[in-house]
Amino acid sequence: MSGVTFRGKFPPVKPDPTVDDCLRALRFSDYAQWIGVSVGGWGYGLVIGKPARFHMAGLCGALGFTFGSMVVIQNTRGRLMGFRENTREIKMYGEFETAGPAVLTKPMDRRFPEAVKPISKGELNWSKFN
Numbered sequence: 001m002s003g004v005t006f007r008g009k010f011p012p013v014k015p016d017p018t019v020d021d022c023l024r025a026l027r028f029s030d031y032a033q034w035i036g037v038s039v040g041g042w043g044y045g046l047v048i049g050k051p052a053r054f055h056m057a058g059l060c061g062a063l064g065f066t067f068g069s070m071v072v073i074q075n076t077r078g079r080l081m082g083f084r085e086n087t088r089e090i091k092m093y094g095e096f097e098t099a100g101p102a103v104l105t106k107p108m109d110r111r112f113p114e115a116v117k118p119i120s121k122g123e124l125n126w127s128k129f130n
Contacts, residue, residue: 008082012096013089015081022076025089030072037068 014021041064042057049056078084 010082010084010086011090012082013080013086013093015096017077017080019073021080022073025076025080025093026072027076027088030076034065034068034072037071038065040064041067 013025017025038061042061044064045057045060046053049060075084079086079089
């Protein structure tokens with residue numbers, strides 16, 4: 001990922017938010033949605049799991065918790081990147097200053113190949129490996 005182009009309807013707050021940024025920017029409605037999906041999954045498992053109701057309820061509750069967390073993070077990331085309504089986030093964190101119509105960022109995490117220095121010096125001699 002060499003760069004990101006933003007074309008959202010709203011101004012971005014952070015062009016490439018991390019999971020920590022998304023968790024810090026959760027709203028009350030996000031928490032309510034997360035809890036509602038988890039409790040709904042637990043209730044659904046209780047209703048459908050006839051031979052082992054509480055085991056099925058626990059499983060469906062865990063699946064609901066996982067699904068709810070993914071949906072909430074997706075919605076929050078959309079708000080921080082400017083694809084959803086984000087007036088509250090702009091008031092809290094401020095608007096991202098863009099240098100033009102597109103914002104290009106380089107990954108700074110060591111897991112990306114662009115951020116790691118080459119291990120070998122020069123080209124590999126593949127004739128040794130025949």
